Each structure stands twice: as C-alpha cells, then as structure tokens.
Amino acid sequence: MSSSRTKDKNPIPSVWAREQRRTDQPALSRDAIVREAIAMLDAEGIEALSMRKLGARLNAGATSLYRHVATKDELMELAVDEVAAEIHVPPADSPDWRAAVTEAAESFRTTALRHPWLTLVLGQAGLAYLGPNYMDFSERLAALFTAAGFAEPSRAIETVFSYVMGMSNAEAAWLTTVARSGETEADFIARLMPAAQRAAADHSHLAIPHSEVEEATTDPVALRDMKFAYGLEVVLDGLALRLPK
Amino acid sequence: MSSSRTKDKNPIPSVWAREQRRTDQPALSRDAIVREAIAMLDAEGIEALSMRKLGARLNAGATSLYRHVATKDELMELAVDEVAAEIHVPPADSPDWRAAVTEAAESFRTTALRHPWLTLVLGQAGLAYLGPNYMDFSERLAALFTAAGFAEPSRAIETVFSYVMGMSNAEAAWLTTVARSGETEADFIARLMPAAQRAAADHSHLAIPHSEVEEATTDPVALRDMKFAYGLEVVLDGLALRLPK
DNA sequence: CCGCTCTGCGTACAGTGTTCGCATCGAAGG
DNA sequence: CCTTCGATGCGAACACTGTACGCAGAGCGG
Structure with missing residues (x-):
C-alpha cells in the first residue's frame, strides 16, 4: 500500500527529500x-x-x-457508543406501544447482528460509564415505556432487553462462527447436521423436528427472525398482564 | 515460592543433583x-x-x-463444560413446571455469577461444539419443558434462557466492575450515585425512584434477586398463555 | 524571529499464545 | 538386566500484543 508520511528509508536524510504532508488524506482524528x-x-x-x-x-x-x-478499552467504548446511535426507538407518543417496543427491539437486534462484537464489549465493559448515544437510547426507551403506562418502566425495560440481548448475543456468536467457516449459513448447517443428529441420538428429548431441519437448511435467516419474534411476543404478553387496564 | 522440578540453576549439572519427582504433588493432568x-x-x-x-x-x-x-480456546471450552455440571435442573416429572423452571433458571444464574467469565466465553465460543455436561443440561431442560406440555419446547427454552443469559451476563459484568473497584457493592453504588443523578438530570425519564436508591445502597443483592425474579415471572406468564389447557 | 503547544512516530518493554527439539522418564520386550 | 520406545516436561524462540517515553517537526501567538 501507500507509504506513511516519513517512512521511506532515504540513505541521505535531507529536508528536500521529505514528503509533503498529504492533506488530501484526512488528518488523524x-x-x-x-x-x-x-x-x-x-x-x-x-x-x-x-x-x-x-x-x-x-x-x-x-x-x-x-x-x-487514551487506551484501547476507551476506543472500544467509543465504538460501542458510536454504534448505539444506529438503534432506532419510536417516539413515546406512538399509538401502539407493543408495535413501538417491537420496533425498538428489532432495531437493537439488527445493529447487534451488523456489529457482532457489540454484545461482547457490552458484556465486558460492565456498563459503568455510558456514552451519550447510549444514554439517549435508554432515555427514549424510558419515555416509551412510561407513556405505555408501566408503573416501573425500568423493570419492564430490563426484562425485554435482557431477552433481546441474550438472543442477539447468541445469534451474533453463531453468525461469527458461520462466517469463520467461509460457508453459507445453510451449507454450514447442512454440513453439521449429521453430527448434531448423532449427538441427539443419545439424548431422546433433543430430537429436532423434520420441519425445522428443512427450514434451517433452506431459509435459516427467516427461521432466526421467527424465533426472535416468537420470544419477543412471549415477553410482551407477560408484560401486558402487568399493565393497568 | 517452591521451585519447579528442575529449575534450580546448578552450576555443575549432575545426575545426583537432580531433584526427585515429587509424587505428592499430583501429576499434571x-x-x-x-x-x-x-x-x-x-x-x-x-x-x-x-x-x-x-x-x-x-x-x-x-x-x-x-x-x-490443544489450545487455550480448548481449555476455555473445557472449563465451560466443567462449570456447566453445577447447573441443577429438576426432574421432568416435577408437579409444578413453573417452580421447576424457576429453579433451573436460578441455578443457572447462580453459577453464572459464581463464574462471571461463563457468559463471556459462551458468547465467544458460538456454542458450535458443546461438551457432554452442557448437552446433559440441554437434555434435562428439553425433558422438563416437554413434560410441561409445550408443543415446541425448544422455542420456550430459547425464550426463557435468552432472558436468563442476558440478565446473568449484565449482572456478571456489573459484579466484575464492582469487584475491580475493591469496594462493597453498596459503597460502590453510593459513590457513583451523585454522578448518576447528575446524568439523569438531563434525561427526565431516567429518574431513579427514591425507594430504589434506598434499597440499592442497603441491600443490593436482594434488589438484584428481585429484579431477576420479576423478569422471570413475566416470561413464564407469557409462556403459560401458550400452554394448552 | 522566538518559544510553545500539538501531533506523529521510532524505539523499547513486558507480556501473550504457541512451535520445536531436546532431555528425561516408566514401562515393555528381548 | 539391558534396550528400546512412547509419553511427558520444558527452555528457547517467534510473531504478536498494548502501551510509555522522548524526540522531531508543524503551526501559531507574541
């Protein structure tokens, strides 16, 4: 690639031989x-x-x-907060709170899968020091759940997003290993299926239904989407019971 | 400390000067x-x-x-599977499926907090290759949910344990940063509270109710226990709706 | 023109996971 | 009993990592 500003090993160091600062290459910031x-x-x-x-x-x-x-860890925190800006949370006055929360949850999942390192860093950082974008995200969620009528919005938020983070984390890890294999997700599954079947043979309750095997090898993305939506519906149903009517 | 078997730098290497193999120290395995x-x-x-x-x-x-x-990664996988043996899952013929699932979920959380690196490794490994203890754990869960009457037990399991893993992961990260501070959890919270209040001032919906501040600084463990139990109840309520009656 | 702050970077240090070849061992086979 | 052999431990080495330090130059206010 192109050489850095001054790395050419000129045998005769000279002011004239020095490269000009390339201002077209944007400055380090x-x-x-x-x-x-x-x-x-x-x-x-x-x-x-x-x-x-x-x-x-x-x-x-x-x-x-x-x-x-200051440090690589700080850089990671900055990266996390930068990426947090991509998460979309509908306004608090949305007519249908379930649809709004679903939208926010799916947006979180999408960004977590687009940046599969997100949940890993979040798990390590401990969330002690949160960046502005992450605070905005939390604030919007709080507004949304408060408007929905929850007496303790933070409890409800923690519940939903623990599920969302757990699911996204597992999916991101899965997609990472798939990517490392260099294969399509469907191919990867098809290749591992025999081993999985053999392992399940000793554990009777772990049998995988034929319909799921079929969908996993044809449209794994849709299958994951559906699984995520299913669990989210479950959680939202449980929360709806706690909403004063 | 005690020296390793042959590390003494004897100037005259001699067979007689060699240390005996210390068989009381258990062999490397x-x-x-x-x-x-x-x-x-x-x-x-x-x-x-x-x-x-x-x-x-x-x-x-x-x-x-x-x-x-073979490698450090393999060692981590072995450690994960070893620790997975600590998770207790009630037998499938338990009379009250909710109580049984609650027990399993709490057992998972307890081990995840006892070994705060667990969820991190699980997130990185991608769960492609699971050890025998982890398979047993999955099998017992499947048996439990099947006996409870779920038509698609794997969906239900994924939902509950995504929540459990998300929550445990966040808690483990929190406890890690607390431990790094060298303070008690209550002291740590009390010290960070002013900053949190100041940050919440700009985000009106993030205000923390007085009751919660009080409990967080007196009995943070109980507060975390309750939060976990709350979310778990929500998820189980949502699942109960899907159970054929 | 001087001096000062800001920015880039070469060097260096302590530490990492892992490979390789050598030394040593206990047991098996003649 | 002596020899051979596979298993085991390990010191040295390699290619990396994050980061501290001090020097060099650029741009700018006085």
Missing part, C-alpha cells in the same frame, strides 16, 4: 479512528483489531493513535 | 489443569488467565500444558 475501528471490527472480528493494524489502515503509526484515544 | 484454570478465572478474572501463570500455579512450565490441552 478521534472520529476517523473510531470509524475505521468499527469498519475493521465488522469486517474481521473482534480479535483481529490491533492498534498497529488500525494505525496502518489510517496511514499512521500505532502509537499515533494514543494522541486521540 | 487435563482435569487438574481445568480445575486450576477455573480457580484462577474465578479469583482473578478472565484477562488474568495466561498459560504461563497457569503453568506456574501447577508447578509446571507454560508449554507443558500443551501436552494435555
């Missing part, structure tokens, strides 16, 4: 770093991101990044 | 390695576990471990 980090995380996975590789992608040295970001 | 790894993970957290430190704990060199374990 916190935002640019975070954006590129997200791109790398999405493309190559969480354990492929290193400060050196990230620096190289930005035509910069690894240690230059530390002028804009 | 796969099980011993996994056990010690779990102890380390529990005590010092997931990022504190390195092959070298683990070897040192076992009075062995780091590379000796590779005779019994």
Whole structure:
C-alpha cells in the first residue's frame, strides 16, 4: 500500500527529500479512528483489531493513535457508543406501544447482528460509564415505556432487553462462527447436521423436528427472525398482564 | 515460592543433583489443569488467565500444558463444560413446571455469577461444539419443558434462557466492575450515585425512584434477586398463555 | 524571529499464545 | 538386566500484543 508520511528509508536524510504532508488524506482524528475501528471490527472480528493494524489502515503509526484515544478499552467504548446511535426507538407518543417496543427491539437486534462484537464489549465493559448515544437510547426507551403506562418502566425495560440481548448475543456468536467457516449459513448447517443428529441420538428429548431441519437448511435467516419474534411476543404478553387496564 | 522440578540453576549439572519427582504433588493432568484454570478465572478474572501463570500455579512450565490441552480456546471450552455440571435442573416429572423452571433458571444464574467469565466465553465460543455436561443440561431442560406440555419446547427454552443469559451476563459484568473497584457493592453504588443523578438530570425519564436508591445502597443483592425474579415471572406468564389447557 | 503547544512516530518493554527439539522418564520386550 | 520406545516436561524462540517515553517537526501567538 501507500507509504506513511516519513517512512521511506532515504540513505541521505535531507529536508528536500521529505514528503509533503498529504492533506488530501484526512488528518488523524478521534472520529476517523473510531470509524475505521468499527469498519475493521465488522469486517474481521473482534480479535483481529490491533492498534498497529488500525494505525496502518489510517496511514499512521500505532502509537499515533494514543494522541486521540487514551487506551484501547476507551476506543472500544467509543465504538460501542458510536454504534448505539444506529438503534432506532419510536417516539413515546406512538399509538401502539407493543408495535413501538417491537420496533425498538428489532432495531437493537439488527445493529447487534451488523456489529457482532457489540454484545461482547457490552458484556465486558460492565456498563459503568455510558456514552451519550447510549444514554439517549435508554432515555427514549424510558419515555416509551412510561407513556405505555408501566408503573416501573425500568423493570419492564430490563426484562425485554435482557431477552433481546441474550438472543442477539447468541445469534451474533453463531453468525461469527458461520462466517469463520467461509460457508453459507445453510451449507454450514447442512454440513453439521449429521453430527448434531448423532449427538441427539443419545439424548431422546433433543430430537429436532423434520420441519425445522428443512427450514434451517433452506431459509435459516427467516427461521432466526421467527424465533426472535416468537420470544419477543412471549415477553410482551407477560408484560401486558402487568399493565393497568 | 517452591521451585519447579528442575529449575534450580546448578552450576555443575549432575545426575545426583537432580531433584526427585515429587509424587505428592499430583501429576499434571487435563482435569487438574481445568480445575486450576477455573480457580484462577474465578479469583482473578478472565484477562488474568495466561498459560504461563497457569503453568506456574501447577508447578509446571507454560508449554507443558500443551501436552494435555490443544489450545487455550480448548481449555476455555473445557472449563465451560466443567462449570456447566453445577447447573441443577429438576426432574421432568416435577408437579409444578413453573417452580421447576424457576429453579433451573436460578441455578443457572447462580453459577453464572459464581463464574462471571461463563457468559463471556459462551458468547465467544458460538456454542458450535458443546461438551457432554452442557448437552446433559440441554437434555434435562428439553425433558422438563416437554413434560410441561409445550408443543415446541425448544422455542420456550430459547425464550426463557435468552432472558436468563442476558440478565446473568449484565449482572456478571456489573459484579466484575464492582469487584475491580475493591469496594462493597453498596459503597460502590453510593459513590457513583451523585454522578448518576447528575446524568439523569438531563434525561427526565431516567429518574431513579427514591425507594430504589434506598434499597440499592442497603441491600443490593436482594434488589438484584428481585429484579431477576420479576423478569422471570413475566416470561413464564407469557409462556403459560401458550400452554394448552 | 522566538518559544510553545500539538501531533506523529521510532524505539523499547513486558507480556501473550504457541512451535520445536531436546532431555528425561516408566514401562515393555528381548 | 539391558534396550528400546512412547509419553511427558520444558527452555528457547517467534510473531504478536498494548502501551510509555522522548524526540522531531508543524503551526501559531507574541
């Protein structure tokens, strides 16, 4: 690729031989770093991101990044908050609260699957220090659930989004292993099916119904969508019982 | 500390100076390695576990471990499966299915909080290759839900345990950051409360009710227990609606 | 023109997972 | 009893990682 600004090993160091600062290449900045980090995380996975590789992608040295970001962990927190902006929560005055919550839940799932490292970082960070976008997200959810009439909106939110996070986390992990295999999801499933059947043979209650096998190998995406929707409906039904009527 | 078998730097290497193999110290074995790894993970957290430190704990060199374990990832999978044996699932013929499922869910949560790295590894591994204990756990759950009368037990299980995993994951992350602070959970909360209040000032719907502040600073464990139980009841209510009566 | 702050980066350090080849062992076979 | 052999432990080494430090230059206010 193109060389960094001054890395050419010129035998005679000279002012004249020095490269000009390439201003067309945008300057190193916190935002640019975070954006590129997200791109790398999405493309190559969480354990492929290193400060050196990230620096190289930005035509910069690894240690230059530390002028804009205190530590790699901080960079991850910034990436999480940046991505949190993608989650869409309908306004609080939506006529149908169930539809609105469903929309928010599906939006969360979509972003979590688009950035499969999201739930991992959220699990590690401990959510002690939350960024502005994440706070906005929480605030909108609180408004939505309050408007829906819940006496203790935080309880309801925790319930729904524990389910959503648990499901998204499992799906993201699954999609990551599928991606690592280099196969289509359907092919991957088809290849693993014999082993799964053999394993299930010793555990009578784990038999997989034929209909599910069929759908898993033809349209696995639709199957996952449906599973997620099913569980979400269950949770919302349980919550609806607690709504004062 | 005590020296490893042959590490004494004897200037004159001699057969006679060689230490005897200490047979009272149990030999290096796969099980011993996994056990010690779990102890380390529990005590010092997931990022504190390195092959070298683990070897040192076992009075062995780091590379000796590779005779019994192919890779660090495999070691983690073994640790996960070992820990999965601690989860208790009531027998399928339990009279009250809700009580039985509640017991299983609470048992999962307890082990996930006893080993706060569990959910992290589960999220990374992708659950492609499951160990025997984890299979047993799944099998028992399937039996329980089938006996309860669910037409599609796997759907119901996925719903409940997505919630349980999401909640446990968040709690484990929280407890990890609390532990890192070196304070009591109550002290930690009390110290962070002003900042939280200030942050909530800009987000009107995020206000924390006084009763909750009070309980969080006096008995945070009970508060977490109750939150978990609340969400679980919600999910079970939603599932009960789908049970043929 | 001086000085000062800001930014980039080369070097270096401590630590990581893992490979390789050598030393040593207990047991099996002649 | 001596020899051979497979299993086991391990020191050295390799390719990485995150990050601290100090120097070099750029741009700017005085």
